[in-house]
Amino acid sequence: MSEALRPMVKSRLYEQVLERLRAHVVEAGLSAGDRLPAERDLAASLGVSRASIKQAIVVLEVQGLVEARHGGGTYLVRDTLDVEPVEQLVERRKRLPEVLEAREALETKLAELAAERRTDAELETIRAALDFMRDEIGGGDNGVEGDRRFHAAVTAAAHSSLLAEFMKTIAEQITESRTESLRQPGRPSRSLAQHTAIYEAIAAGDAKKAAAAMRKHVRTVAKVRLLTWVPED
Amino acid sequence: MSEALRPMVKSRLYEQVLERLRAHVVEAGLSAGDRLPAERDLAASLGVSRASIKQAIVVLEVQGLVEARHGGGTYLVRDTLDVEPVEQLVERRKRLPEVLEAREALETKLAELAAERRTDAELETIRAALDFMRDEIGGGDNGVEGDRRFHAAVTAAAHSSLLAEFMKTIAEQITESRTESLRQPGRPSRSLAQHTAIYEAIAAGDAKKAAAAMRKHVRTVAKVRLLTWVPED
DNA sequence: GTGGCCTAGTGGCTGAGCCACTTGACCGGT
DNA sequence: ACCGGTCAAGTGGCTCAGCCACTAGGCCAC
Incomplete structure (x- = not known):
């Protein structure tokens, strides 16, 4: 024809x-x-x-x-300009819960350890990350870089190379969920509040409270609806 | 103003x-x-x-x-400008195979019945839909409206209110798969050829051939990768 | 009617230009 | 040597004015 x-x-x-x-x-x-x-x-x-x-x-x-x-x-932002096929999107969506479960386990323990082991210099680094995030958000950004620095600083302060290594293996996927999470309207400021609570617990050397605060934070992030496009508020 | x-x-x-x-x-x-x-x-x-x-x-x-x-x-294109959330996308992707299976079952039978029961007037309506689709494609369109009319005409010619009712319940999702299918480069002309084959079998009153042609067509459409955007080129 | 033509309206694209922001280099004072 | 401020170049954000290509619909001649 x-x-x-x-x-x-x-x-x-x-x-x-x-x-x-x-x-x-x-x-x-x-x-x-x-x-x-x-x-x-x-x-x-x-x-x-x-x-x-x-x-x-x-x-x-x-x-x-x-x-x-x-x-x-x-x-x-990535190494390519190709759009991710739906299949991979779906696939990653399936793996995401596991990653977030792992993150909760790791970071909760990291916060606990950080509260016990952190030096004053490390505490200062954590505080600096918090300040950085606050400035980012105040400047209209979503604070993703400050977020990254904060968690990196807490991980360093925990003085556990093994846990740090584990974190590294899921770092990439955490980055994605972080970005997506902070894209939600109003999320950056709430996230900042949660980070502040974590910082204060670590500063006070209260391991239990630090672990609880971190757990709450990670669970909030876990509610992210990955890759749902939301207009910048 | x-x-x-x-x-x-x-x-x-x-x-x-x-x-x-x-x-x-x-x-x-x-x-x-x-x-x-x-x-x-x-x-x-x-x-x-x-x-x-x-x-x-x-x-x-x-x-x-x-x-x-x-x-x-x-x-x-739709009733809204909102982007579909990933959840619904994934959900519908899962249900899509079922819908297409159902469509194959229903439309194959409808084509068979149409070949046996169609009046000349109904055959003319089918032919008109085919012509309409050809014009659409010739004019640069993807022929989605002609496609819709064709299947509607075949359904009507089958004289089965029950099957027609079933078709109605999955009509919306069929519409979407149709649109996505015809978006593929080169698809409209191949689709037209398949429709022509179906028409000729119905015109000849060859129920078996009509059913076969329709089955082949529906299976082609079923290969659509729903909502994966493909640049028109 | 029917077919062809015409024109207003509409999207596609351009080029020039201005503004706002970032970056880095430069320069002065300490 | 260092810090801090200034400045200019570079870059993205946005506008304006305009031309072209295409479409739709009415009008006219047949």
């Missing part, structure tokens, strides 16, 4: 830009954290207007593949 | 536009197939540039919530 009259494919320009962008990331060997070329440069080298470049970047942005910083460039 | 322009305080303008758009769809009571206001009008009433409106629309486009037709306006 009419295999003749079909293609009909008007690709929107931004879709072609998307493809070129994906190709560029591969060819240039870019990975997570690397910066993409400036919009003006991309426009020039691809021979399209900045507006079209921007449309493509907006797409990548809502897909969480890229982060555009006003005045600071556009950065890769 | 529009309400007073509030200071838009959010980080990305297109995100605010998205919210306004979602709100507008609700307030104006728009539903699938309805047309959104023109980009120029939206830009004027929201007090932003067309470029920002377009960025928002591009987002809705890649999310499959809206279809922008060059020169013909922008149309709603």
Whole structure:
């Protein structure tokens, strides 16, 4: 039958830009954290207007593949610009509960140990992370970096290389759940309050209270609805 | 006119536009197939540039919530602009195989019955749907409306109110799988060929061949990877 | 009616430009 | 040597004005 009259494919320009962008990331060997070329440069080298470049970047942005910083460039979030297939999404969703259970077990113990073993310098590092997170949130950010630093500092203060090693093996997936969690409207401030409670327990050397506070916090994060896109409040 | 322009305080303008758009769809009571206001009008009433409106629309486009037709306006694909939560996606993915199994059972029998019972007028209706689908595809559309009409016509020609009732209960999910299927590049023309085969068997009164052709068609559709976005190209 | 044409309306895309923010280098004072 | 402030370049955010391509619908000639 009419295999003749079909293609009909008007690709929107931004879709072609998307493809070129994906190709560029591969060819240039870019990975997570690397910066993409400036919009003006991309426009020039691809021979399209900045507006079209921007449309493509907006797409990548809502897909969480890229982060555009006003005045600071556009950065890769992962090592690729490919959208994750639904299958893998579903697969990871299944594994997530296990990861979060493990996290609860590990971090609860880490908080307990940190309360007992932390040095004053380590306590100060934890406090600094807390302050950093507070500033981030005050500045409109979601505080993900402060969050990361906080947990890293607590882990260090626990002085258990074995538990730290365990944490490392699930670090990547924790990062994802953290990001998703803090994307929820109003979550950053609540998260900050929970971190503060953990800090105070550790500062007071109250191991039991530190463990309880950490457990509560991790369980809150575990309620994340992974990868559900929520508009930035 | 529009309400007073509030200071838009959010980080990305297109995100605010998205919210306004979602709100507008609700307030104006728009539903699938309805047309959104023109980009120029939206830009004027929201007090932003067309470029920002377009960025928002591009987002809705890649999310499959809206279809922008060059020169013909922008149309709603569903009754809402909200993104479907992952849970429902996963849930429906699980139920989908059952639905498609049911569809195969029902439609195969319907085609068989249609071949035996159809009146000439009903055959004509089926043929008209086929022609409509061919025109849609020739005109650059994916032929989803012609597809719908074809199956509806076959169902009617089978003269089985019970089977028709069953079909109705899974109609909504069939619609979705149909849309997703016809989004695949090159799929519309192959689909048309399969429909033609079904039509010819029904026209010839060959019940067995009609059933076989329909079964083959439904199984093809069943291979759809639901809601995995594939760029039109 | 029917078919062809015309035009207003609409989305697609561009180019130039301004503003806001980030970064890093430079320079002065201590 | 160090700190702190300033400044300019670079970059993303957004706008404006405009042209083009396509669509839809009415109008006219046949």
